[in-house]
Amino acid sequence: MIPSDPKKVTAICFANIDVPKMHTLEMARQQGAYQFLPTVLNTFSSEHIVSEMKISGLRGRGGAGFPTGLKWSFVPKNTGKPTYLLCNADEGEPGTFKDRDLMRFDPHLLIEGMIMAGFALGVKDAYIYIRGEFIHEAKRLNDAISEAYAANLLGDNILGSSYSMHLTVHRGAGAYICGEETALIESLEGRPGRPRFKPPFPAVEGFFRCPTVVNNVETLATVPAILEHGGEWHKAIGTPNNAGMKIFSVSGNVKKAGNYEVPLGTTMRSLIEDYAGGLQNGSVPKVIIPGGSSTPWLLAEHYDVPLTYDDLASAGSMLGSGAVIIIDETADLIALTRRLAHFYAHESCGQCTPCREGTGWLERILTRIESGQGKQEDIRTLEDAAKHMAGRTICALADGAAAPILSLLEHFPELVEQAIAEKTS
């Protein structure tokens, strides 16, 4: 049970993550799942829920950090078209593995969150778009959904109320870009996953050109606690404008890599030292990738940065999906950057010129530098090709692809110079 005193909250989404058999409806119900749902369905109005969500200060946990309540309030009413709720479970950002745990260990929390969100938005059909590789998680979710249907938690007239919602799991086919919400919509519609330009935004014209809300797994899993305890309660957790708990997926040169849910505002050092068992080597990391591989690098000097959307932005990076990758002196930063460049070149959907051509070009230059065939001019070319790709495309993949390269060039130019100087014949 989550305490109603915000000061005592230690976990929201992961409150029951360690409970054995939590994925079964029986155990979930024992732990309090769906208990508050009838109150929401029978006594809450849509406006009230959206208003509570706004008050809660919850910001999207998928990466962009857009206020969830505000996103919901953009959905036009009475359009004559259905409104869709899509759960973005295409967790593909390198370094991120939080949604996976949520779905495999506590799927009912997500389902309950989706019913409540769906109810607030007047949704008849909701979908979970799950990353193709998550075979076991998809099975868990489907089993949980079957149980929920059998218990009348999904389907027609949920728990005897007048609200009906159907929930379907759709497996992706392994494309990173389908985690971008408009590419996800394209893919779910049966087309190649290529992002759409905006406007129109999905809230107005999304899935099959109907009003659509796309929320991350963690975001939706936070909804039941907010509705049960109130927006103010959630707002009191964390720091102003950065409310609530956040799951961080910590990986890299730490002793205990894993998912840790901490209040926003916890420092990076605390996350590493107090939760992730500390660094494998040394006392400070060489590079911190704070929000997934697409976010700009932070250095040792940022080790004490509070983990909030705003503080990380001030530090020159992003909270992103909360995937903290810790890199120490043992890592070859050029090899690492080259490997990331390969990932983005492979995952670029190909529609926008700068990303289609730029990502492959960057990878090839880095490959050449890494193999000792670099040229002095490559540094300038890398910078130009990365810089003019970022922010010039339909989606942010190019920005993500440029971030590690620009970070490498900005913070470790000497490493690149050195690699070029050590030319092999």
Added chain:
Amino acid sequence: MTTLFINEEEVTVAAGTSILEACRQSNVDVPYFCYHPELSVAANCRMCLVNVEGWPKPPASCCTPVSEGMKVSTESEALVKDREMAMEYLLIHHPLDCPVCDQGGECKLQDYAMEHGSGKGRYLEEKRIIKDKQLGPFVTTSMTRCIHCTRCVRFADEIAGTGDMGVLNRGDHMEISSVVDECLSSELSGNLPDICPVGALLDGPSHDVSRPWEMTRHQSTCTQCPQGCDISIESRGQDVMRIQPIEGSPEPWLCDRGRFVYDAFRNESRLLKPISKQEKVSWNDAINDSIALLKDKRIGIICSPDWSVEGLSAIRLLRDTAFKNAPVAFDLHRRDKRSFAFEEGFSQTTQQIEDADQVVILGSDLRQRLPLVMQRIRKRVLADKPVVRIGSMRYRTNSELQKDMLIRPRDWVSVIASAIEQVMALGKQAAGMQAWLDATQDRHEAGKVLADALLAETCSLLVGEEIRCHNDAAALIHGLDLLMRGCGHAEANNDGRNLIPEGMNAQALTALFAKDRMSVSDIFEDANQGKLDAILLIGSDPIGDGLFPVQAREALKKVALIQIGAIQGEISDQASVLLPASAYSEVEGTFINMEGRVRTAHHPLEVLGDQRPLWKIMMRLLQALGQDIPAVSLEELRIHMHRFIPELTKVDDKQQDAIFLSSARNRKSILPTQITLRTLDVVSRYSMYREGMWARSSELLRGAGERQKLADVIMHPDTLAAQAGSIATLDTDHGQYQFKIDVRDDISPGVLFISKRGIAGDISNVVSVDINGGSA
């Protein structure tokens, strides 16, 4: 309306306009590749980035709508670098083969590389190689040049409606591909090379033969169908290299028929020297031989509708002066000998048809007959506007029609009668309706589709060849006329009566010859009965085209043939004298399209051989006949033309698109007649690749026609349990025939579809047959 600032200039555009469109409307140059005004926005080339004050990143102007007070700048240091980089990205895999690329000289990539590129590429790695695609006879590919703008994919999806292009793979493995090789099935496929901004998709027939800057452009009017598109004929010396559309024309595309017919301009079928008794002779001898056959003789005149109005006016002058009562015919498909309730031609523009509340296609293979009107229809369908069709075949379309009713030609009377009955039941009346109804017995359910559409505020009827060639065409058209009047359309400015003509200049022909017009079969009949001595055939081929090849052959056994034309047809062997006239591409003149829109051709191709403009040949004949010559110059001829068609005096170069000739109307009551028919109705099919002397002489079109060909004789499988490949014995009024038949289920039961030539050409004019024996 939204007001914004572009480079500090205040600009007002419609709300929702994109920044790029706003710039284009204000003549501000923004470079782009993937944008095309006729296609959906893809926003993928990222060349059209602009700066907007207060925005952190430069947005793509093509997909960003304007907002009130927005401050856009299209020139800045940052944009210079962005464009330079966009060019560098685009060029890293692009081959440096401009010297051998057909697009060179009219290539956006080349132009922008000069304007915005850095001049030096820094890409040192391996280049991407993409295999070329086989896209059919008209499109050659060089896919390494592709910049993935997806214009071709969007064209295939949105315009052609064939959806046969697509994108494979991701990232820089992405490639444009077709579903299967040789798949391009669109009659608009020739536009693909035009919309490709680079040299990836190239015009197949003109591949590797010429550079754009070597060509002379001749502005002309296409006469390959009544649409009469503006065309630019591009030549080098004596050779015609290609035909291109003209930007800003009413229709943005050209069809393959009009575009690729040009190889016939310069092949051996052209008539370049006067010929008399199978020998090449001088003009003097040829004229003398003609006069010997014409002077004081009873002649019939058969002319093509596709001459310029000046040429047609000269024919009228010849007739008025020397052959006062000579019968004139110009439609090789007209069976009905009475004058129509209204003559051919549209009462609406294609835009009005696109915008109408309802459109009904009556018995027309519109996609082949008028591909660009079909394109308008497709735009309607995509915008969820209704289009219904009644006809004897579900002719291939590129759009899903709301209703598609199959009927036999003999059912037209009952369809129209049923529609009249239904609108009368709603209290809608027109004088003559009851009399028309009383002359009929049966009713057909398809009438409801017609009646329902006519009840809309605006309704376009596209009346096609199945009605125009009908024995009782005048009565059917009068019936439609009554319906439209009853439903309140006839009194409005655009009443929606669009009778698709056989060729160009329908309204001019009405003005010039309406009272004397006959069916071409009448002329052949007169010849057979000894009422004529000679036939003066001016530019058509009644043996190669039309419904009456048998009658033509019979008639020519009895009378002399003097043929005047630019090209020889199947009839030419029978001509006593052949006089070469300049083709449509080789004359300066006026043309009227089916909408009545006046077009003028200004800068003709150089005349080949000993050809003369038609009007000069007419004047020469008059002179040789001992008459005064009414006109010695084109200007003098135009005075006569203006006398015949006063509306044309209003035409000047500047406003030709604004002048429309209206089609004539005839409100005489024409009632349906009961005739006895055999069991099966015969319909002869039109093929855009095979009909007309020019198309038949074009090898390019013949090749494409082979790919689109259907069997010569087809029936519905339910019709007398027809089986594909079986031999059917047909009884007609002219005797018995045996043909191998094919079956298709998209044609109306009870109908025998034949192609006008091929094995069943001789029964083109047969209206109905009995079938016996079934299979052999």
